[in-house]
Structures are given as structure tokens and as C-alpha cells.
Amino acid sequence: MTESPFVRVLLRVGTWLVLGFLYLPLVILAVYAFNESRALAWPPPGLTLHWFGEAAANPAVRAAFLNSIIAGSAATAIALVLGTLASLAVQRFAFFGRDTIAFALVLPIALPGVITGIALQTTFKTMGLNFGLMTIIIGHATFCVVIAYNNVVARLRRLPRTPEEASADLGADSWMTFRHITLPGMGTALLSGGLLSFALSFDEIIVTLFTAGAGTQTIPIWIFASIQRPTELPVVNVVALVLLLLSVIPVYLAQRIAGETAGVTR
Amino acid sequence: MTAPPGTPLAGQPDSDPARRAPAVTLEHLVKRFGEVDAVSGVDLEIRDGEFFSMLGPSGSGKTTTLRMIAGFETPTEGRILLHGKDVTGVPPFDRDVNTVFQDYALFPHMTVGQNVAYGLMVRRTPAAELASRTDDALRMVQLEGYEKRRPAQLSGGQRQRVALARALVNRPRVLLLDEPLGALDLKLREEMQIELKEIQGQVGITFIYVTHDQDEALVMSDRIAVFNRGLIEQVGTPADVYEHPLTTFVASFVGTSNLLSAAAARDILGMDGTFTVRPEKIRIGAPEDSVATDEHSALGRIREVVYLGADTRYIVALDAGGELIVTQQNLQASSMEALAAQGRVVRLIWQRQHVLALKGGTTTSGEAEGAET
Numbered sequence: 282m283t284e285s286p287f288v289r290v291l292l293r294v295g296t297w298l299v300l301g302f303l304y305l306p307l308v309i310l311a312v313y314a315f316n317e318s319r320a321l322a323w324p325p326p327g328l329t330l331h332w333f334g335e336a337a338a339n340p341a342v343r344a345a346f347l348n349s350i351i352a353g354s355a356a357t358a359i360a361l362v363l364g365t366l367a368s369l370a371v372q373r374f375a376f377f378g379r380d381t382i383a384f385a386l387v388l389p390i391a392l393p394g395v396i397t398g399i400a401l402q403t404t405f406k407t408m409g410l411n412f413g414l415m416t417i418i419i420g421h422a423t424f425c426v427v428i429a430y431n432n433v434v435a436r437l438r439r440l441p442r443t444p445e446e447a448s449a450d451l452g453a454d455s456w457m458t459f460r461h462i463t464l465p466g467m468g469t470a471l472l473s474g475g476l477l478s479f480a481l482s483f484d485e486i487i488v489t490l491f492t493a494g495a496g497t498q499t500i501p502i503w504i505f506a507s508i509q510r511p512t513e514l515p516v517v518n519v520v521a522l523v524l525l526l527l528s529v530i531p532v533y534l535a536q537r538i539a540g541e542t543a544g545v546t547r
Numbered sequence: 548m549t550a551p552p553g554t555p556l557a558g559q560p561d562s563d564p565a566r567r568a569p570a571v572t573l574e575h576l577v578k579r580f581g582e583v584d585a586v587s588g589v590d591l592e593i594r595d596g597e598f599f600s601m602l603g604p605s606g607s608g609k610t611t612t613l614r615m616i617a618g619f620e621t622p623t624e625g626r627i628l629l630h631g632k633d634v635t636g637v638p639p640f641d642r643d644v645n646t647v648f649q650d651y652a653l654f655p656h657m658t659v660g661q662n663v664a665y666g667l668m669v670r671r672t673p674a675a676e677l678a679s680r681t682d683d684a685l686r687m688v689q690l691e692g693y694e695k696r697r698p699a700q701l702s703g704g705q706r707q708r709v710a711l712a713r714a715l716v717n718r719p720r721v722l723l724l725d726e727p728l729g730a731l732d733l734k735l736r737e738e739m740q741i742e743l744k745e746i747q748g749q750v751g752i753t754f755i756y757v758t759h760d761q762d763e764a765l766v767m768s769d770r771i772a773v774f775n776r777g778l779i780e781q782v783g784t785p786a787d788v789y790e791h792p793l794t795t796f797v798a799s800f801v802g803t804s805n806l807l808s809a810a811a812a813r814d815i816l817g818m819d820g821t822f823t824v825r826p827e828k829i830r831i832g833a834p835e836d837s838v839a840t841d842e843h844s845a846l847g848r849i850r851e852v853v854y855l856g857a858d859t860r861y862i863v864a865l866d867a868g869g870e871l872i873v874t875q876q877n878l879q880a881s882s883m884e885a886l887a888a889q890g891r892v893v894r895l896i897w898q899r900q901h902v903l904a905l906k907g908g909t910t911t912s913g914e915a916e917g918a919e920t
Binding site: 441443444446447448449450451452453454457461462465466468 | 617645650652717
């Protein structure tokens, strides 16, 4: 309010610098997706949609894309079911060690991905599981559960209890109350939690590296593997742009849906 | 404190003989939350078809008692009988009672029609019957044509009516109401009081009504139980509770507390104990006015005059110690005349029969008969 003009200018410049710092690389990436040339040169000599067609026709990209969709959907589905059950248990029932369990449920989000990855890999090996899409799904579900749990638990905390009591009072048993009252009340929290889970799974790389095995690629893994091959570079740019959009849009939607809800942040 | 016996204390001749089992029987009901006694031994019989109020300040145990009848809380000790059948361990959805909640607890994602039909829907009532009973219930609360609205589109009074219809549509034998009018403004509250009473007459079922508002309890109830600190202090008709309060608490909670105790009681009444005189039973006279043999009187000075429109309230500091409040209707007096009385020395006069002895506080025996004719 009382800053001098100098301070005001400084703050404005600083803000633009930060925004530029955050978004300039993304803009450059997006522009290069339309680059006519195979080489990185600024400014690009011309713009084309050619590489989009090339990417869509690439069998490895298509397989990786399908894997990412399957892994994201399956991990999200598992996370929503388990996260909802856990949040109901923690939020709706009092039991010994409840606070500890509530803490233990969110702790994995703070674990380094490398730790989660190597722990899962060791476990899968011990159990003799074949590495592939299934192990990726399990790996992704571990952190997606936390997201789903956080979203649902935040909602349950805000939902008044009396509609559930009213439902029981009107003759509905626990299951009917859950289905007709609690679940609709959690609806948007589930939706935003699901979108965030999916976005998180879709661009996950560390845990995936440890749990994917040799034959299975997701989109981020494909990018990571292809970036070293100069011939693939234009296609990598296109795929990266698509990945960017597919991860940002669900997060944006989730934020819109959840509104002021806390707990949507990862 | 000891629990007064739960059976009606006032000895009112029973106009509703025991040909039916009581709607609700509470036998030594106790509810403990951790170390705290919310309800510490309530015995009560609520008759079939009566409008029964549980009156008390917040934390007196009235709402917890209601929630135990509904089945939302399990009693720590004691039994609950509905129409003679023990339901102490029965979950809410298997009890033949319905509740109107203080915050209405409407289902926000359903329309008004779906809210009202909910109880019928979960009990798999045939579609035609469901529709006609829902319509009937909405008509009863004057909300025809609102079926398609959402609760968020309704006013507070309309939400209240939806909550009522949603409970009544199930035709429970007992309806529980937990301060249902608490969130409404005064005018609407008074309208709803009359309407609720009319609806109860129409459907003829037992209403159990929790409130902290003494006027509401007096206006609506057939009988009132006054709760204090987890116990019932008195059960009786509104007239009983108001005119013959048994304890200091009841006298002060129901109506204005006008207590005479210790020195004032000895000087003015010639008796030891705690006594009460209702403010409207006292008249204000000049100091030299004569006093009849069946009357008491006390000298004092009018400390404050509160003009209330239809009535004026005088707060009189007694020479013998303490204060009495006197209310008088402004039949002739203008506000100017009433306010001019401030500071005047007066003699307060009332009939001996209107003095009531109270239990609790510093009373000794506290038998009301001494003061009654």
C-alpha cells in the first residue's frame, strides 16, 4: 500500500521473472512440437503438424500411451476404493491408534520416489511377480491412494453428520445410507481425487522405472528412453506436449471441482 | 442433587387412563461421555398422543435424552421402551420414531419431493402409494408445488416444513423434534408453534419436543419435563410447572425468577426457606395502603422501570433485602406515567396463596402446602 514506485516496479518485474522462469521452458517445448526442422534451432525455420501424424503412427508411442491410460485408470480405481474405505474408517469411527493410522496413511507421499520404487521392486521380486503393467498399477496405486484419501477425508470432515442420522432415522440401514447420502455427498471429492490420481500416475517416472520391467513402457518412460535418440526428437516433443496437456487439464479440473477444498495439493 | 421421581409429580388427575401403554418409557436412563454425565438418571413416562416438551438450558441433557430415544446414542445405563417394547439396543432404522433435526438435515442433492419420499423409498413402498403419501405430507405442511425445488432454494421456514413432512410421511407413532424452530425468527417461530400444534392434532401421534425456550414449551405442551444438569426437576402441565414450581431452578427457569430467601423470607413472610412469587401476581401500592389478612406485603423502592409496550416491568429493591420484579399490564398507564415511577417508595402486595415454597438452594423443608390455601 505504501510502497514506493521503485518497490512496485521491482515487485512487478520479479513476478514476471518468476512466471517466465516457470513457463518459458513449457512454451519452448510447445513451439518445438510444431518445428519443421529435426534440429533444435531458435527460432524454428517453419511450423508444421507433420510430427503429430508421425507420433500417432509410431507403434511404440501408441503402446506406451495405451499402457499409461490403463495404468492411470486402474491405479485410480484402486486408489478411490481403498482411499474411500480408509477415510471412512478414520473419519467415521473411533478406534485405538486412529491418529497414528491417519498419519501413516499420508506419510508415503513424503517418501522419496526412489525409496518407494526400490521397496516395491524388492517386494515384487521376493513374491516372484512378473514385472509388467500389473506391477506398474500396484506401484502407482500406492501414491494415488494417498491423494484419494486426502480428498475424501477433507470432504468427510466438512460434511455434516445429521443427514446420515436423518437417513438412519427414516429407515435406511448403513449400506443404504452410504449409497444414497454419504456417497453423493463425497461425489465431487471422489471426482477431483480421481482426476488428480490419474494425472499423477500419467506423468510418474521414478516408481515406474523400478516397477515396469524390461518390456513395458509408459509415456514418460518412452520419452525418457527416446530423448537420447536424435532421430526421435521431433516426436518426443509432440508426445511431451500431449503429456503436458493430459496432466495439467485433470489437475485444473480437479481444482475447479474441489473449489476451496484443502487437500487437493500433492 | 437427588433425582425427583419420574412419574408425574403434580398429582394431576389422569385424564388419559392407562388403557394404552405409554408411548415412551425411560427407566433410569444414564449417558456418560467419557468422564462427563450428560444424562444422570432419568425416569419418565410419556403418554400416547401427548405433546410433551423437554425444557432446559443447553447442557441439561434434554437433547441427549431425545437422541437416545431416537437411537443415535446408546444409553450407558437404563432402558428405553416404546409402547411397552424394549428398544434399548435397537438401531435407529428399526425404531418406529422419526426425528425433526435442529439443522433440518435435509439431503442437499435431492429435491424436496425426494427428501420427503426418502423414508418410503428405502422401505420399498409401492410407487403409487409413495406418490400419494408424499403429496399428502407436502399438503399438510403447505408446500404443494415445491416438489422439484432443492433445499438450497428454500427459506429457513420452508426447509423446516420439508423436514417435518419428511418425518411425518412415515406415519411414526412418536415424532421427536430437536429445537426445530431454533433457527427461525420470532414471528415465524410463533406461527410455526401454532401450526405444529395443529398438525399434532391432525395426525394424533405423540410429539416429544426439545426446547430451551420456556414460552415455546408453555404454549405448545400438554406436559413439560424441566431438565437441569442431567436430571428432571419437575414434570407437569404448563400451568403446574409455572404456578407450582417445585424447585428454585424450575421457578427461575420457567418465568422470571422472583425469589425470597433468608432474611427477606423471614421478615416479609415469617417463614424460613426459599419462596417465589410470580411478577404478575404482585400489585404496587402506596406505602400507607392497607393489607388484608390473606395478603403479604413488603416495602421497597422502584429501582428500574422497563417499558415493554403491552406491559411494564418494575424492578423493586426491598427494604428487607433482595429484589422483586413486578409486571403490570399497561391498561391505562402511558409510557410516560410508567417511567415516572422510577425511584418511588412503594408497598408491594400479593395474596398469600401465590407464595410458593421451593426445594433446592438454602431451603429447609420447603413444603409448598404452607403457603397455599
